[in-house]
Amino acid sequence: MPVELTKGANTALPGPVAVVTASASTPLDIAALLVTATGKVRSDDDFVFFNQPAGPGVHLQPPSTLRIDFAAVPADIEKVVITATIDGPGTFAMVQGLAATVSDAGGTPVAHFVPPGLGSETALVIVEIYRRQGAWKVRAVGQGYATGLAGIATDFGISVEDPAPQAPPAYQQPPAPPAYQQPPAPAPGKINLDKGKVNLQKGQSVSLVKTGAPPLTRVRMGLGWAAGTGRSIDLDASAILYDARAKDVDKVWFMSQKGAGGAVRHSGDDLVGGGGGDDEQIFVDLTGIPPNVVALVFTVNSFSGQKFSDLSAAWCRLLDDVTGEELVRFDLSGSKAHTGVVMCTLRRAADGWEMTAIGEFHDGRTVRAMVKPAKAYL
Template sequence: MAQGGNAPLGSARVVIEVTAPKRLDVSGLLLTAAGKVRSDADFVFFNAPQGPGVTHRPAGGGSPDAIAVDTAAVPGEITRIVVTASLDDQRATFAGTEPTATLRDADTGRELFTFTPPRLSRETALVVVEVYRRGTEWKVRAVGQGYADGLAGIATDFGVSVEERTPAAAAATAPEAPPVPPAAPQAPGTAPRGAATPPPQAPGTPPPMPSGSPAVGKITLDKGRVNLVKGGSVSLEKGGKPFLSSVRMGLGWEPAGHGRSIDLDASVIAFDAQREKIDTAWFMKLSIFNGAIAHSGDNLTGKGGGDDEAITVHLAGLPPEVCGLVFVVNSFSGQKFTDIKNAYCRLVDTATDQELVRFDLAQSEPHTGVAMCKLVRQFSGEWVMTALGEYVNAKTARSMVKPAAAML
């Protein structure tokens, strides 16, 4: 299988073996539609080898570490089983020693699929493959998504208490820097934490707007639907007041060639006032901030009418430290944006399903990622949408974090 590829599972009971030139620890995580484990009991590894429908098989007798999946025994609320690999030597990386996953029929041992991710570098842990439901059918997808912070990074992303359960936590590690406390809610007209404090204003004058926001004469939603061009902005206000509490960002595209499928992935990256990433909603983590941001799920072809993927944002439910959202689209399988056409993003009022703002990407470039637009919370509390259309060589949302932060 190629990275990003998917196929019907082909058997109700399978074993996923993972091998590499270096010693590995293989684990499985049972995830709900929200992209999280229900509890630490849904994390299956060598110290906790049994889960509902999922079992860890330790290496021995010539057989490698593996995760066995009996789809008939997997609880109905579980939509995905993610198979991970981490290096036993926590000082080593996967550079030049990419692991290979072999999926076999558990009853006959027959090989069904193999997958080796493209060349890795600083990664010390990897989401190798995922077994997932599509309606009543079970499928397998080649992922190959790397993490530089070991299995603990993967486990934390999926909601596991790493202090208690992960093998990585059992080893002695250097003390981590204390976490930065979340920003307190800001009074209207004050700068977010870390931003320059605006000078005092004369009575009756509005507070200064942050860099990149519309100037006097800004575009709002007062006159109805707004079409943006690259670099254009619109305030989500109407009649001088916030107009929206919940919005849906729809993203769409079409294959440029006849009959070709294009597997693109839409994501949203949330940042704080210091342009530090807080969290990301993507195809492997569909819900963040207790559902304040919800992803519609992965579209694997780009075909069909309407939005290919959509991300709903309940603006009123976002934590106060969230100051910016950047919506990105990536080609997980490595296809360039010159292979697509008619890419767009549009902002929709979830209450009325009315399209309010639209940005059509005017040109394509031979890159694997694009930042489509951003939503930025102003000092006053209003939200402003800006069309970006900036291309980046990045196959995943994880690789888009630094470029996206620089665009805020």
């Protein structure tokens, strides 16, 4: 029978391998951070998660099992911190049957831990595997985080977000909008939604106004792709929020899925694409965007380093999130051998919001690398 651990308790691990499995009524994603005596990782390579499933001596078996080969763990790594996050929206208050089981190489359970007292947390350090006098042990932790996996990763030295000189002002819910008034007609020659869905070409803009119709309140940016090589490609869609000084005030991506006080939300990471529809989506409540945000730039990155030239197709489309109607589509053609692309912008205009197709390629595996080049398109 496995040892039943209570929070803070520990037990020895026999053998050269430990297999950690997280189980619950709700699907979970498990991850690991390889930490030195400083309490930090050595680099981002020491973070094993769904987008980077292997590290030194640690291998992810998606979605919720990790295998640790002790002989392959570098000598300067003192512990392997195991985390669990909910695969989708919600908090651990809704999760039942949460437990971690540590087994040996043959699958025999060695230790079992049921974390107590969780509520508003969205991520959890569930156990840690650590060295003690030349042997390996497991400790039950059960520490919850309301800031998700990004909050845990930051605490252990992963560069999740670019440092900012100062924190942006706290978001306050704007006052209720005034009663609807007819928006002014768009300038002559400017594309709008009067004739229905618009297919944008690179560099074109469209006003998200339809004469005689109320202004849009909620939109959804869908991004999709298909590999031309017969293999899957992991692309990541993101939104960067800028103020009038072209300062990035927030980022919404797979590691930080809410921004602007919840007015911008990410649907979650898609690891393969090629589903025929939108592989990742970003939801935008236009009425809730803070007044200091003047533009959102939508980018896509190849986290695993594959080039966009390996794609047979990539596109983004804007939908009315209230009615589901497709408003604007931009198909990206002529893909180049880069790992990032600025797809489009959504920005405030005199008569409402407008979308501009960009389609310019850059290099970068995450949204952090896109912040500076994206400013050129504001």
